[in-house]
Amino acid sequence: MSPLPPAPSKFAVAARQALADTGRRHNLSRAMAALRRRRAAATAEAPDWERLRRAGRAVRDRALLSLDTQLETLEQAVTDAGGTVHWAATGAEAARIVIDLVRAGGQTEVIKAPAPVLGEIGLERALERAGIAAVHTGLGELVLHLAGEDHPAHFLLPAIHRDRAEIHRLLVRRLPGVPEELGTDPAELADAVRAQTRERLLSARIAVIGPAFAVAETGTLVLPEGDGGGRVCLTVPETLICVLGIDQVVPSWRDLEVVLQLLPRAAAGERMSPYVSTWTGVSEHDGPARMHLVLLDNGRTAMLADRVGRSALRCIRCAACLPVCPVYERTGGAAYAAAGGGELSGPIGAVWTPQTRGVDGAAEASLPFASTLCGACGDVCPVEIDIPGVLVHLRGKVVQARRSLPVPPPEMVLMRTLAWAMSDRRRYESTLRRGVRWARLLARDGRIQRLPGLLGKWTEARDLPAPPRDPFRFRWRRR
Numbered sequence: 079m080s081p082l083p084p085a086p087s088k089f090a091v092a093a094r095q096a097l098a099d100t101g102r103r104h105n106l107s108r109a110m111a112a113l114r115r116r117r118a119a120a121t122a123e124a125p126d127w128e129r130l131r132r133a134g135r136a137v138r139d140r141a142l143l144s145l146d147t148q149l150e151t152l153e154q155a156v157t158d159a160g161g162t163v164h165w166a167a168t169g170a171e172a173a174r175i176v177i178d179l180v181r182a183g184g185q186t187e188v189i190k191a192p193a194p195v196l197g198e199i200g201l202e203r204a205l206e207r208a209g210i211a212a213v214h215t216g217l218g219e220l221v222l223h224l225a226g227e228d229h230p231a232h233f234l235l236p237a238i239h240r241d242r243a244e245i246h247r248l249l250v251r252r253l254p255g256v257p258e259e260l261g262t263d264p265a266e267l268a269d270a271v272r273a274q275t276r277e278r279l280l281s282a283r284i285a286v287i288g289p290a291f292a293v294a295e296t297g298t299l300v301l302p303e304g305d306g307g308g309r310v311c312l313t314v315p316e317t318l319i320c321v322l323g324i325d326q327v328v329p330s331w332r333d334l335e336v337v338l339q340l341l342p343r344a345a346a347g348e349r350m351s352p353y354v355s356t357w358t359g360v361s362e363h364d365g366p367a368r369m370h371l372v373l374l375d376n377g378r379t380a381m382l383a384d385r386v387g388r389s390a391l392r393c394i395r396c397a398a399c400l401p402v403c404p405v406y407e408r409t410g411g412a413a414y415a416a417a418g419g420g421e422l423s424g425p426i427g428a429v430w431t432p433q434t435r436g437v438d439g440a441a442e443a444s445l446p447f448a449s450t451l452c453g454a455c456g457d458v459c460p461v462e463i464d465i466p467g468v469l470v471h472l473r474g475k476v477v478q479a480r481r482s483l484p485v486p487p488p489e490m491v492l493m494r495t496l497a498w499a500m501s502d503r504r505r506y507e508s509t510l511r512r513g514v515r516w517a518r519l520l521a522r523d524g525r526i527q528r529l530p531g532l533l534g535k536w537t538e539a540r541d542l543p544a545p546p547r548d549p550f551r552f553r554w555r556r557r
């Protein structure tokens with residue numbers, strides 16, 4: 079049985095650990111630069127990209143503002159097509175529903191296609207604790223599993239922080255049956271994995287999958303993907319379990335047409351997704367005989383109630399905001415996961431997690447500050463989410479939450495003391511005189527390298543110039 083996950087830590091602490099791993103940083107930085115180039119080229123060649131973005135925003139807003147109706151329509155359509163709909167208020171409840179369905183089918187093994195929503199509900203660990211083995215259809219997920227890593231570096235490309243040589247070593251050492259002489263060519267690595275997992279994939283009775291969208295009017299589920307691994311789940315098993323966030327509904331096929339044009343260009347710099355699978359309920363003699371749809375809330379309705387924060391629900395999980403973020407590019411997904419972010423990392427993780435988990439915990443409250451507010455994420459988002467605006471809004475919420483604490487944090491005590499001193503001229507000037515004298519005692523060659531106590535955060539990454547002996551304010555008065 080695997081241990082319980084560690085308590086989340088503040089983002090800054092986790093980021094410091096990530097920064098110490100220079101090899102991973104190098105791999106991630108190189109991969110992100112390539113993704114940036116590909117996305118920029120793919121969006122530049124689309125003549126109507128900005129119009130498409132506006133249309134995507136409108137489609138997503140329309141779906142979210144009528145979400146109750148869309149979900150009822152979807153439930154009815156899925157049921158009419160022979161599927162069964164389950165509702166889960168939390169991630170734990172969704173994972174329990176999946177486990178109950180697997181046990182009801184008398185199975186101890188499932189096949190699982192990678193999807194951010196399955197990471198969000200902690201399915202991998204929940205299955206493990208329930209004694210159910212998961213066979214991965216994606217190479218990236220398998221690599222993480224073999225390496226014993228709990229969280230992906232990137233929510234679409236889980237093992238992007240590992241280079242070919244590392245992946246080769248992991249496969250040879252940890253995947254039974256892989257020969258030592260295996261080459262490091264990506265196609266060869268993928269073939270070796272297929273050869274080892276094919277039997278288990280073909281004999282599985284139950285599959286778990288996280289579709290990207292659901293079309294409410296027909297109850298159709300949609301899975302765009304790059305490698306077609308998810309298609310195994312739609313053909314071989316007898317039972318298909320789909321987990322879908324309630325925000326991922328689009329009203330009609332016309333709306334789907336818009337998001338399917340935005341997603342591949344923003345996600346991978348491709349004109350269209352190499353594989354797009356769609357399925358509606360069950361069909362006789364074609365694919366799984368039973369289909370379950372688990373609709374997951376997990377904080378989404380609370381997010382919908384926030385006029386500013388709700389725009390994050392437009393997200394189509396393209397991950398375009400990750401490679402352009404200077405914070406994500408240096409830290410990778412593990413730092414966001416350590417701050418309670420689960421699978422979602424980068425700018426979208428920094429606005430999603432504090433909204434779904436609240437900002438009372440120090441770790442979640444640290445995420446809106448994991449940004450330079452440079453605005454690059456908002457500029458590339460294909461559905462025009464103003465991520466920097468939401469981050470600032472959430473920072474305000476964190477401050478509000480701190481104000482109501484019975485014992486205010488030291489930073490707030492310091493700020494209140496400064497506000498008190500600065501609200502009166504005499505007090506201010508007296509504080510200034512003492513501050514200057516004290517600061518000059520700490521200076522060496524005109525620079526202060528380390529301030530004491532809480533002020534030390536200022537000098538963690540830079541020096542402070544020593545203040546002049548005679549501050550401007552006093553000189554001005556004497557002029």
Ligand code: SF4
Nearest residue numbers: 393394396397399459
């Ligand atoms: S916030 Fe925008 S750019 Fe980031 S993953 Fe979501 S849709 Fe893509």
